[in-house]
Amino acid sequence: MLSDADANIDAALEATIECARKSPLYAERLRGVSVRNPAELREVPLTTRSDLIAVGLNGTRALPLEEVCHYGETSGTSGAGANSTWLTAADFSRSARAIAKRHPDVFAPGQILLNRFAFMAAPAHLIQLIAQEGGGVAIPAGNINWDVPFPRALDLAKSTGANVLAGLPLEPIVLAEIARARGLDPAKDFQLDTFFLGGAPLPPVMQRRIERIWGGRVIELYGSTETMLLGTGCRARSLHLEPDLVHCELLHPHSDEEIGVGEEGRLIVTTLGIEGSPLVRLDTGDRVRRLPPCECGDPRPAILVLGRENDVVELQGRRLHSYDLVEAGAAAADALDSSVFFMVVLQDRLVIRIESERESGDPHEAARKHLGDVNIEIETTKQNQLLDVEQLSRSPSIYKPVLVSDWRKPGRRILSVNQGMIEWTRPTLPELWRLLVRSLRSSARGRRLARGLRVAKDTSR
Numbered sequence: 001m002l003s004d005a006d007a008n009i010d011a012a013l014e015a016t017i018e019c020a021r022k023s024p025l026y027a028e029r030l031r032g033v034s035v036r037n038p039a040e041l042r043e044v045p046l047t048t049r050s051d052l053i054a055v056g057l058n059g060t061r062a063l064p065l066e067e068v069c070h071y072g073e074t075s076g077t078s079g080a081g082a083n084s085t086w087l088t089a090a091d092f093s094r095s096a097r098a099i100a101k102r103h104p105d106v107f108a109p110g111q112i113l114l115n116r117f118a119f120m121a122a123p124a125h126l127i128q129l130i131a132q133e134g135g136g137v138a139i140p141a142g143n144i145n146w147d148v149p150f151p152r153a154l155d156l157a158k159s160t161g162a163n164v165l166a167g168l169p170l171e172p173i174v175l176a177e178i179a180r181a182r183g184l185d186p187a188k189d190f191q192l193d194t195f196f197l198g199g200a201p202l203p204p205v206m207q208r209r210i211e212r213i214w215g216g217r218v219i220e221l222y223g224s225t226e227t228m229l230l231g232t233g234c235r236a237r238s239l240h241l242e243p244d245l246v247h248c249e250l251l252h253p254h255s256d257e258e259i260g261v262g263e264e265g266r267l268i269v270t271t272l273g274i275e276g277s278p279l280v281r282l283d284t285g286d287r288v289r290r291l292p293p294c295e296c297g298d299p300r301p302a303i304l305v306l307g308r309e310n311d312v313v314e315l316q317g318r319r320l321h322s323y324d325l326v327e328a329g330a331a332a333a334d335a336l337d338s339s340v341f342f343m344v345v346l347q348d349r350l351v352i353r354i355e356s357e358r359e360s361g362d363p364h365e366a367a368r369k370h371l372g373d374v375n376i377e378i379e380t381t382k383q384n385q386l387l388d389v390e391q392l393s394r395s396p397s398i399y400k401p402v403l404v405s406d407w408r409k410p411g412r413r414i415l416s417v418n419q420g421m422i423e424w425t426r427p428t429l430p431e432l433w434r435l436l437v438r439s440l441r442s443s444a445r446g447r448r449l450a451r452g453l454r455v456a457k458d459t460s461r
């Protein structure tokens with residue numbers, strides 16, 4: 001006897017396959033293929049990210065343009081090129097509603113949502129949509145965007161009394177540093193109490209630090225440009241997948257066997273909630289660990305996202321995921337009461353640079369808990385050496401472009417189109433001096449590390 005849940009999954013898979021057949025990518029691949037259940041799905045070959053790139057701009061689109069409302073593409077930062085995705089209004093709505101439904105205490109009427117996701121990234125639009133459907137008041141303050149530099153985002157958080165900050169994991173860390181440089185206490189002087197973060201590793205040590213600094217709660221968001229929402233975090237800090245939106249397979253790195261609890265594997269996704277660019281057995285390139293049933297009581301499968309397979313660092317016989325590295329760095333920095341760190345991988349060791357002038361604490365021990373016997377060098381730096389708050393606070397002012405400037409009136413006297421759009425504040429002499437000292441210090445350190453790297457390479461020949 002088929003349970004209701006099984007019957008639902010079978011029907012959803014069948015619908016996805018029928019929909020996907022209409023795209024150039026799958027027209028050929030799915031010819032003559034019938035998929036009526038997860039077992040039959042396993043017979044379909046995997047789709048890789050290279051397939052998505054190779055098939056071109058319109059290759060994944062399964063609907064006529066008239067039915068699509070959004071085009072998106074990956075940032076292409078891996079150097080392999082960007083892949084394209086086409087989404088309908090209903091595609092967005094499904095992901096937005098799933099998020100709002102899982103977190104009714106976060107997204108509710110009257111909640112002010114400071115939306116710092118970049119405009120080109122899908123979550124930016126999901127947060128706006130959640131607000132439009134009754135989940136609060138969104139402030140579209142996308143970062144990596146000159147019209148809302150970090151200091152302005154902080155001003156917005158304060159003046160509007162924002163409750164929720166949505167963005168990359170680094171966002172609350174940068175904002176807290178700027179707040180402190182202004183003599184403000186993030187926990188006392190702001191209303192922010194929820195941090196909805198995704199797009200980069202977010203190990204518990206980092207979550208706890210953000211929560212301590214801001215006096216709030218962190219919720220992890222997991223998804224990608226081409227799959228949309230994959231899951232969100234729960235109170236027990238586990239990431240639960242969304243089985244209504246995606247059918248996930250967790251497979252061994254080198255075989256088609258499902259992995260067991262605690263094991264590491266590949267995440268293969270078949271979208272159930274996307275009509276614009278449906279995907280069948282996409283190898284996301286992410287490595288994940290399957291977690292045991294979650295103590296929060298939610299029966300949905302829980303995973304830990306370790307990072308991209310391509311980002312794995314091999315060091316002294318160990319394979320380190322982005323998650324492992326960030327976890328170790330954050331733990332070492334936390335031991336010195338700092339949130340700001342940067343890591344450099346060398347031939348024979350991992351250098352963890354931490355912005356801290358504190359003497360007590362054992363960063364070595366904290367990092368070793370996560371990395372074992374990998375050689376670690378801890379280096380502490382002065383303030384602003386790794387995250388230059390002074391420079392970030394001197395972001396340019398951005399104006400609407402103009403073509404005429406009346407110099408007879410008071411105000412800015414503009415001579416060119418560029419001047420009209422961007423105005424860089426002039427640094428004072430002391431500011432210039434400090435900037436120069438920091439940049440000289442940084443290049444001297446860089447040269448010393450590079451010299452070590454060359455020596456290590458020569459001796460290893």
Ligand SMILES: [Zn+2]
Pocket residue numbers: 234235236237238240294295296297298302
């Ligand atoms: Zn849970």
